[in-house]
Amino acid sequence: MSLTLRIFSAYVIIVLIASVVFLNSFMSEIKPGIRQSTEHSLIDTANLLAALVGPEFYQSPNALPHFSKAMNKVINRQYGYRIYNVPIQSSNLRIYITDADGIVRFDTSGKDIGSDYSQWNDVYLTLRGEYGARSTKSDPNDELSSVMHVAAPVMHDGEIIGSLTIAKPNVLVQPFIDRAHRKIIIRGGLVVLASLLIAFTIVVLLTRSVKKLVTYADNVSQSKPAVLPKVYESELSKLALSIENMKSELEGKDYVENYVHTLTHELKSPIAAIKGASELLTAPMPAEQRLKFVGNIEQEITRMDTMVTRLLQLVAIEKQGGIVKSETVSVQNLVDTVIQGKKHLLIERGLNFNIDVCTGELLGDQFLLTQALDNLILNAIAFAHEGSDIRVQSKVSNTAEIQVTNTGELIPEYALDRIFERFYSLPRPDSRQKSTGLGLCFVKQIAVLHQGEVIIENVTEGVRATLKLPIS
Known part of the structure; x- marks a missing residue:
């Protein structure tokens, strides 16, 4: 497996694990967050209605004609709204009022009037001057059957004379929770995909420098011309310089051996020519012929001098790569x-x-x-x-x-x-x-x-x- 693939695979695993953990943690907070927001709005509504019904409830707790008429209109009203593409057709609120003893005196559902609710937390705590709320399942096996109850005290002259509870099924907010889940998954997936693309680009750029160093090291090991690659990462740049220094140290030793042998090999011909000419010069010969041999010796000496000079240049050329x-x-x-x-x-x-x-x-x-x-x-x-x-x-x-x-x-x-x-x-x-x-x-x-x-x-x-x- 290549270095690029290894680094990228490790990053993918880390990102996926982190994404799953983060999304699960985040999404686990969506449901309670939305329900807390709903509960807050129910608190305001309950206190508003309790304040409105207070005078009428004090005068006739068993008959609330004005409040009852208004509530019936609200319950029966058809909305036909769409909130974030979730249809809202009508109100699904249930409102009931108990007296100071916890007995139900008013109920928009009309089914529990006269029942004793004094032991339910919403009524019990509210009549004691505390915040009363509860969430109760209509079906113990169905999580979505729970109903949120929020109560507010009905007051007269500073005294609690009853409690008003608003009940809202939690299933009504479930579409918003599901919608939030979908958006988070889609956007989270896009963020993960974008991060993977960015990571892949970074990994490619990083490993490209590594590949340059590998190619450079291969050329050095095979005695091929090698030019120090330009890398921008500080650690890799230090590594490249270290390899270059090591290459120079090793080549410095090889150059001495290489070019001593090369020079010896190339000087054999002119030395042989000089030796032959000098041996001939010891014998008697015409002056013209003697000058010719002397000229040959001078020519071969010039050739050797040029050769030595150029071979030294060749050493410098190889180090320069050109x-x-x-x-x-x-x-x-x-x-x-x-x-x-x-x-x-x-x-x-x-x-x-x-x-x-x-x-x-x-x-x-x-x-x-x-x-x-x-x-x-x-x-x-x-x-x-x-x-x-x-x-x-x-x-x-x-x-x-x-x-x-x-x-x-x-x-x-x-x-x-x-x-x-x-x-x-x-x-x-x-x-x-x-x-x-x-x-x-x-x-x-x-x-x-x-x-x-x-x-x-x-x-x-x-x-x-x-x-x-x-x-x-």
Whole structure:
């Protein structure tokens, strides 16, 4: 499971649990909240009616013609209202009045006149001067059958002469409770969905930085060019810097070994040339010929000096991840320069150059590209059959390709995947001796620095090396 999915799944679980707990707690408060609000309005109504009926009840507690007539009109009135899409057709209130002894003297339902209600909490507490209320179920097994009773004292000259109770079935407020539940669930679901979308976005942004670091670490471990990624999270930024510092420390040790061997390998040819020329200079020869050999020595010394300088630049380039000096390079001139320096080797081995090069150009470091092509041609010569041809071709379109093909032994299958490894080398067919195994590694490094690649493959007649480079 990916890190993104793990973090997001954990967040989803936490949000869902928190949402369920919160919604359950919130919704459990809706019913008592609405009922408390209803009870408060019933208190005001009961006290209003008790104040209105007080004088008439004092004079004739058993007959309340004016109050009775008004209450009948209210009870029988048809409303036809809609409150928050809940239809309200008529009043469902029940109003009863008891005397000071708790005996029912008036009842809008007309069924309990004369009954003793003195033990009901609404009447009992009200007649004692306290707040009286109760909630009683008409069906003990049905939660919705409960009826809320709120009472207020009927007063005369400061004395309690009775109690007035308003009864309202709780089922009448149930539609409002259900409506509130639905709205909370819908809105709560939208909030949860929005939070999950926001969380997913945050997780993606966070793990994107982590993925950048993973890619960077992979490139470092595979010795590929790696540029320190830019991350905005402080902790990840510190981690990236730590990896970069560790990379620099490790590469610093490898660079010393790598480039000492590379420099040694590349200096062998000019040193051999200088040594050969110096040995010849010990023998008697015409002054003109002596000057020629001295000139060759000076030329090879200049070449070595340039090589050392450029290799030091290459170290800096690799740390920077790019080419320091970029210039327009003619493919034809590049090939001609390398071939001119290898004609004496062709004569020694009886080989021939077959050249088919176009006139295209590319952008890069001419010295490094020359070194790369020089190594490829040296390899082609070293493994070619005597008397065969070395074919050099090029083409330029979106990329520049230079191909060097020889006629010789094929590379064994087991070696194809290892030929670019440092110090890995195959024995030469004539002497069975191995080289230092740094040449192709050096070529690959130059190709990578130019954002290109080098491909070595077997073909019908021998081996073909292709150097692919971008033209810009």
